[in-house]
Amino acid sequence: MHQITGNTRIFGILADPIQHVKTxxxxxxxxxxxxxxxxxxxxxxxxGELATVVQGLRAVRNLSGFVVxxxxxSAMVALCDQVSAAARLIGAVNVVHRSADGRLHGTMLDGEGxxxxxxxxxxxxxxxxAYLAGAGGAASAIAFxxxxxxxxxxxxxxxxxxxxxQLIERIRSIHxxxxxxxxxxxxxxxxxxxxxxxxxxxxGDALPLQADKLQASQVVAxxxxxxxxxxxxxxxxARGCRIHFGAPMLSSxxxxxxxxxxxxxxxxxxxx
Amino acid sequence: MHQITGNTRIFGILADPIQHVKTxxxxxxxxxxxxxxxxxxxxxxxxGELATVVQGLRAVRNLSGFVVxxxxxSAMVALCDQVSAAARLIGAVNVVHRSADGRLHGTMLDGEGxxxxxxxxxxxxxxxxAYLAGAGGAASAIAFxxxxxxxxxxxxxxxxxxxxxQLIERIRSIHxxxxxxxxxxxxxxxxxxxxxxxxxxxxGDALPLQADKLQASQVVAxxxxxxxxxxxxxxxxARGCRIHFGAPMLSSxxxxxxxxxxxxxxxxxxxx
Numbered sequence: 001m002h003q004i005t006g007n008t009r010i011f012g013i014l015a016d017p018i019q020h021v022k023t024x025x026x027x028x029x030x031x032x033x034x035x036x037x038x039x040x041x042x043x044x045x046x047x048g049e050l051a052t053v054v055q056g057l058r059a060v061r062n063l064s065g066f067v068v069x070x071x072x073x074s075a076m077v078a079l080c081d082q083v084s085a086a087a088r089l090i091g092a093v094n095v096v097h098r099s100a101d102g103r104l105h106g107t108m109l110d111g112e113g114x115x116x117x118x119x120x121x122x123x124x125x126x127x128x129x130a131y132l133a134g135a136g137g138a139a140s141a142i143a144f145x146x147x148x149x150x151x152x153x154x155x156x157x158x159x160x161x162x163x164x165x166q167l168i169e170r171i172r173s174i175h176x177x178x179x180x181x182x183x184x185x186x187x188x189x190x191x192x193x194x195x196x197x198x199x200x201x202x203x204g205d206a207l208p209l210q211a212d213k214l215q216a217s218q219v220v221a222x223x224x225x226x227x228x229x230x231x232x233x234x235x236x237x238a239r240g241c242r243i244h245f246g247a248p249m250l251s252s253x254x255x256x257x258x259x260x261x262x263x264x265x266x267x268x269x270x271x272x
Numbered sequence: 273m274h275q276i277t278g279n280t281r282i283f284g285i286l287a288d289p290i291q292h293v294k295t296x297x298x299x300x301x302x303x304x305x306x307x308x309x310x311x312x313x314x315x316x317x318x319x320g321e322l323a324t325v326v327q328g329l330r331a332v333r334n335l336s337g338f339v340v341x342x343x344x345x346s347a348m349v350a351l352c353d354q355v356s357a358a359a360r361l362i363g364a365v366n367v368v369h370r371s372a373d374g375r376l377h378g379t380m381l382d383g384e385g386x387x388x389x390x391x392x393x394x395x396x397x398x399x400x401x402a403y404l405a406g407a408g409g410a411a412s413a414i415a416f417x418x419x420x421x422x423x424x425x426x427x428x429x430x431x432x433x434x435x436x437x438q439l440i441e442r443i444r445s446i447h448x449x450x451x452x453x454x455x456x457x458x459x460x461x462x463x464x465x466x467x468x469x470x471x472x473x474x475x476g477d478a479l480p481l482q483a484d485k486l487q488a489s490q491v492v493a494x495x496x497x498x499x500x501x502x503x504x505x506x507x508x509x510a511r512g513c514r515i516h517f518g519a520p521m522l523s524s525x526x527x528x529x530x531x532x533x534x535x536x537x538x539x540x541x542x543x544x
Contacts (some may be wrong), residue, residue, distance in 0.1 A: 001273055004300060006293040006314045018334055028276060041313055042278045042334060049331035056328015059321035062290055062314060213296040 004039055004134055007232050011040040011261055012066040014053065014076075018044035023067050026254040037062065044083055049070055054079045063087025065097040068106075073137075082104035086144040089170045092137055095257045107260060110264050111145025112195075113253025114223065120248050123192070126150035131190035133208040135163040139196030140170075146194075147171055153179035155190060157209065177212075185210045185219070186191060187258055193236075194221045200230030207232055216240030219252055273300050276311055282532055283312040284338040286325065286348075295339050310336065310534075319343055325382040326351045337369040337533025345380075345409075352378035357440045362418035362440045363507050364409055379532060382410055383417025385525025386466075386495065392520050394465070395491055400424035403455060403462035405480040407435040410495055411468030412442075417468075419443055419537035425451035428464060429481065434505040459490070464524045465508075466493045479504055488512030497519055 013023045027040040042096055043066070045053045050072050055065055068076045074090040078085055080093060084107040087093045093106035118125055130151040132143055135158040146154055154171075158164035161182050168180040187193040187209050199208040201224050214220060219237035221244035233243045259265045285295045299312040315338070317325045322344050329335055332392040340348045345364040349355055353367060356379040359365045365378035390397055402423040404415055407430040418426055426443075429438035433454050459465040459481050471480040473496050482505055486492060492508035493516035505515045531537045 001275065004296045004311070004313060006287075006291040006296070008296075008314060010341060015278075016333075017278075019278040019508070024276045024278070025278075039276070039311075041276060041282045041311060042280060043282070043332055044334035045332060052331045053328045056325045056331075059324045059328075060315055060317060061288075062316035062540045078460065 001032055001039070002037070005037075007037060008062075009036075009038040009064045009262075010060070011038055011064055012043040012057065013040060013069065014043050014045050014050070014066055014072050015069045016044060016046050018042045019256050021069065022214055023069075023254070023257075026251070027067075027167055027258055030254050036260075036262075040067075047075070050075050050116050052080060053126045054104070056103060058098065060098075060105060060130070062261070063098050067257055067261070068094050073108075076106060080104045083107065085174045086111065086141070086148075089174065090137065090140045090144065092141075095260050095263050097263050099263060100264045109253050109256045109260065110155070110249070111141035111143070111148075112261075113203065114123055114142045114221075114249045114254055115149045116252035116256060117250075118244060119246030120219065120252050121244055123221075123242075123244060125192060127152050128191040128223060129153050129155075129189070130192040130194065131155045131157065131187040131209075132184050132194045133157050133187075133199075134196030136197065140167055142194065142196050142223070143171060147175050147178045147180075153181065153194070155181045155183035157183035157185060157187075165219035167251065186213050188213050188215070192219050192221065193241075194223070196223055198224070200224045200232055201226070205231070207235065211239070214239045214241055218242075219244060222246040225250065273304055273311070273433070274309070275427055277309075279309060280334075281308075281310040281534075282332070282334055283310055283336055284315040284329065285312060285341065286315050286317050286322070286338055286344050287341045288316060288318050288343060290314045293341065294329070295341075295526070295529075296311035298523070299339075299530055302526050302530050306530075307532075312339075317344070319347070322347050322414045326376070330370065330376060333371075335370050336535070337367065338475070339429065339533070340366050340368060340378075348378060352376045355379065355408050356368075357446050358383065358413070358420075361446065362416065364410065367532050369533050369535050371535060380402060380413050380531065381415035381525050381528050382521070383420075384528055385413045386493075386521045387417045387421045388524035388528060389520030389522075390493065390516060392524050393516055395493075395516060397464060399424050399438050399463070400463040401425050401427075402464040402466065403427045403429065403459040403481075404466045405471075406468035407432075407439045412439055412497070414466060414468050415439055415443060418445050419450045419452075423464070425453065427453045427455035429455035429457060429459075431490070458485050460485050461486070462490065464491050464493065465513075466496055467502070467504050472496045472504055473498070478505070479507065483511075484509045486513050490514075491516060494518040497522065498544045
């Protein structure tokens, strides 16, 4: 990477543990490609010290922003001066911009990263009917982003259907006109089918939805990155579906994170 | 520089303003030469926020240390858990090591850097009689370091001779056996003659000592880096003296700072 000088803007990633993070490599490569004089460093902070470290970072004038990951995403919501509506409703912040006045602006880009990853692969979600398995943190972020991207309707299916209903109600509170339904394990009748659960991560996991109902006209997408081809994607491929891997969600998110930290993305749908 | 990963140890330099600092370049080059996986970034912090930022840095587990410069050197003394005797008596800290337990250990390496710079140029101060013009912050650090390095005697000359006497008394409090005197503007009778004042920095400055008394057997040293050849050094050269520039003080200090921040230098003469 390029030489760090007194003019270099600084960025961090807050995590515990820290050793495994790959975001500094990705962001620094991105900055280099953009010929931007910035550097991201890993910042190892335990749960009990998050507020102290964030208070310190707030006072660092040449810091533009930071990424937040395990275990700090939830706690970071209350430490921001302003968070996006989606981040507030999901209850998690994964990226922060520090404006020149020392204020911290947080948002959650997991869902935007997923949508950008689809688009990178030539899949435009606007106008598609979408089926989402899961209603946890990652699925919630994707659900918000799909609605923002303009899907024609969104069906959320979750083993505990109350959780799916609660997610739908939260989305409706900021997107009152969206067409939202609670679904079953059957993804029939949707153009875009997404696994937003962790099923498929471990060998022997159950399938997240009824894969035998998939049809060749459907696109089937994953959020799981390891293994790249989950049992769901294998089944979808066997039935002639177009498949979409989990990896683009992260790679696409790097550019969004870099832009947000630099204050270049609008703070859309800011919560009151 | 090398790729930053989750395993990279982080270091900072605290300053205001920050743009002009050259320490990140020097330290990162030093780390690269040692194949050490560390990175120094500039940290821009105003006077009013020093305590907040330091409190945050204290909680960053992968931070090994930081350099402190204008305007924070004095305030940093009280923010350390432990400071070296010289730093306490000089009243300034310019480098901090953070140990794994989050404690901050401060010292002042300006004087050690000066002595290391002399040695780098083949001038061993041990056993030499030394004359020092000045009793301010930089001169004080050099006086302590010269005594620690084992000069046979040290004469301190200052326009306000009370200040020279106070410096001598502070040195004597931790080096009771040292031979220390208050001097005049005449450097005669000393093997090593040092300008520890800022006289020579600006065109038209008075000479810091009676240069017409210099003799060819004397070594004449500067702490001023710009201009490299001050009027004092020009006069000394004209009189056949060996001269020593200000630059080695900083370059030698980089290696000492790197070692101290990494916890590799003993915390010598720790104050109670």
